[in-house]
Amino acid sequence: MRVEIWSDIACPWCYVGKARFEKALAAFPHRDAVEVVHRSFELDPGRAKGDTGQVLPMLMNKYGMTEEQAREGERRLGENAAAEGLDYRIEGRDHGSTFDMHRVLHLAKERGRQDELIGLLYRANFAEERSVFADDERLVELAAEAGLDEAEVRAVLADPGRYADDVRADEREAAELGANGVPFFVLDRRYGVSGAQPAEVFTQALEQAWGGRSPLTTLADAGDGEACGPDGCAVPGA
Numbered sequence: 001m002r003v004e005i006w007s008d009i010a011c012p013w014c015y016v017g018k019a020r021f022e023k024a025l026a027a028f029p030h031r032d033a034v035e036v037v038h039r040s041f042e043l044d045p046g047r048a049k050g051d052t053g054q055v056l057p058m059l060m061n062k063y064g065m066t067e068e069q070a071r072e073g074e075r076r077l078g079e080n081a082a083a084e085g086l087d088y089r090i091e092g093r094d095h096g097s098t099f100d101m102h103r104v105l106h107l108a109k110e111r112g113r114q115d116e117l118i119g120l121l122y123r124a125n126f127a128e129e130r131s132v133f134a135d136d137e138r139l140v141e142l143a144a145e146a147g148l149d150e151a152e153v154r155a156v157l158a159d160p161g162r163y164a165d166d167v168r169a170d171e172r173e174a175a176e177l178g179a180n181g182v183p184f185f186v187l188d189r190r191y192g193v194s195g196a197q198p199a200e201v202f203t204q205a206l207e208q209a210w211g212g213r214s215p216l217t218t219l220a221d222a223g224d225g226e227a228c229g230p231d232g233c234a235v236p237g238a
Helices: 012-026 055-063 067-083 099-110 114-127 136-145 150-158 164-176 199-211
Strands: 002-007 035-040 184-187 191-194
Touching: 002 012, 012 067, 012 114, 012 199, 035 099, 035 114, 035 164, 055 067, 099 114, 099 136, 099 150, 099 164, 114 136, 136 150, 184 199, 191 199
Parallel strands: 002 035
Antiparallel strands: 002 184, 184 191
8 A cells, every 4th residue: 555645844744744644654554565655745836945044034924923923833833743752943943945855855765765864854854953955965964864875866956857847746746636735645545634633543544545445535524634835834722
């Protein structure tokens, strides 16, 4: 069974949702027969490379939040991350284009190291002090840590066309499937799960996808989980 996960490194709910899904997968009796594939989705696809800024001012300027609202939203996101055993820096994070990260993730997919790399990218973006957006060298280091060849990664970064079509194809397919936010999980092209749902919902989806065959169906009874879209990320309740 294949599980496809559309996500973006800049999306905090993708970071949390990955952990929740993996908790469900670890307890799934057929987990060794499940293939997980990460698919590209940029929250800000028009963002120019090198255009970076701090997260809190961005939230205030783009979404009309006060500084207090922006900090409170980040604090609650941090609490949700901590509940899944994840570190989360509430202040001092930056943001920028994720296009090159997605291109390198397609290289990692070909080399069988995609899950390792996306986990490292999430950790670097949400938990560590050094930016993943400031320069290519940080991305090269993380890719090498995931098991990729440094020279091959540098060659991809030096050629903006490498894997660009793959990224855009993933994004078009997400739109065709009705995904306007991430994370978005598609299980064997039978069931869709939108947002960072609780692990129990992913368990239900895995069991249903394994046991039945039907056209792609969103698990409506679960409701929409917290997600990020072009208009921002859902702020968790108090």
